[in-house]
Amino acid sequence: MGKDKQPRGQQTQGGPPAADAAEPDEMGPKKGKGAPKERGEEEAQTCCGCRFPLLLALLQLALGIGVTVVGFLMASVSSSLLVRDTPFWAGIIVCLVAYLGLFMLCVSYQVDERTCIQFVMKLLYFLLSALALMVCVLAMAFAAHHYSQLTQFTCESTLNSCQCKLPSSEPLSRTFVYRDVTDCSSITGTFKLFLLIQMILNLVCGLVCLLACFVMWKHRYQVFYVGVRMYSLTTSKGQQQKV
Numbered sequence: 500m501g502k503d504k505q506p507r508g509q510q511t512q513g514g515p516p517a518a519d520a521a522e523p524d525e526m527g528p529k530k531g532k533g534a535p536k537e538r539g540e541e542e543a544q545t546c547c548g549c550r551f552p553l554l555l556a557l558l559q560l561a562l563g564i565g566v567t568v569v570g571f572l573m574a575s576v577s578s579s580l581l582v583r584d585t586p587f588w589a590g591i592i593v594c595l596v597a598y599l600g601l602f603m604l605c606v607s608y609q610v611d612e613r614t615c616i617q618f619v620m621k622l623l624y625f626l627l628s629a630l631a632l633m634v635c636v637l638a639m640a641f642a643a644h645h646y647s648q649l650t651q652f653t654c655e656s657t658l659n660s661c662q663c664k665l666p667s668s669e670p671l672s673r674t675f676v677y678r679d680v681t682d683c684s685s686i687t688g689t690f691k692l693f694l695l696i697q698m699i700l701n702l703v704c705g706l707v708c709l710l711a712c713f714v715m716w717k718h719r720y721q722v723f724y725v726g727v728r729m730y731s732l733t734t735s736k737g738q739q740q741k742v
Contacts, residue, residue, distance in 0.1 A: 555711045556600030559593055559631070562704040566590030566638070569700065573693045576685055577661075579678040584645050586638035586697060593635065593704055596627040600711070625715040628708045635705035642697040648675075649691045654683040661686050 570587025574580060582588065603620045652663035652675070661683040663675045677686050 553604045556597050558707045560597035563590045563593030566700050576690045577677040577680050583641045589634045589638040593631045596631045628711045632705050632708040635701040639701035642694045646694040656683050
């Protein structure tokens with residue numbers, strides 16, 4: 500009855516003081532699946548289990564090969580076709596851009612440029628993708644112009660050639676001659692279909708190149724720098740709350 504009771508925070512035999520008992524169980528932050536910065540980099544590089552820029556480079560390669568093959572098939576229809584009417588050159592340029600992208604993305608691609616070589620390769624890929632975009636738009640414009648003319652042509656076959664004219668009342672209207680053509684149906688039918696395919700392929704290829712430029716810009720200015728800044732702000736706020 501007369502003895503004083505001991506405080507709850509102390510133990511009877513050699514126990515730690517109450518201040519030690521009040522210390523937190525875990526001294527550091529819990530380790531989760533990864534830091535926010537690492538998760539952001541992984542999400543920026545992957546899409547459905549595969550790196551998203553790698554998919555763009557593969558699409559560029561496939562579309563570039565398609566444009567090149569169709570361009571050479573168009574050149575085989577007639578020997579008098581101009582280079583602008585057979586845009587195999589657009590496909591070759593897109594294939595070169597795709598090869599550079601595949602080398603960069605499969606070998607040394609990272610969201611943050613840790614070396615000067617990575618920065619130069621990403622900048623070169625961005626500029627070449629922009630050049631391929633303009634080339635695809637130019638090739639699509641040439642194909643659309645020739646396609647619109649073929650829809651108005653009146654063609655007739657001559658000796659190893661096909662002569663086409665625009666419907667006009669003038670007797671001296673311009674005549675378009677397609678040499679090494681035995682049947683005008685190969686111009687009004689097959690070549691016209693090739694022009695339509697070229698317009699579609701170059702349109703899709705231009706959109707892919709535009710998306711590649713956007714992804715390179717986003718990884719350069721949004722994912723890396725903004726991600727580091729936001730991560731530093733969140734960590735500083737968390738430290739202030741702990742204090």
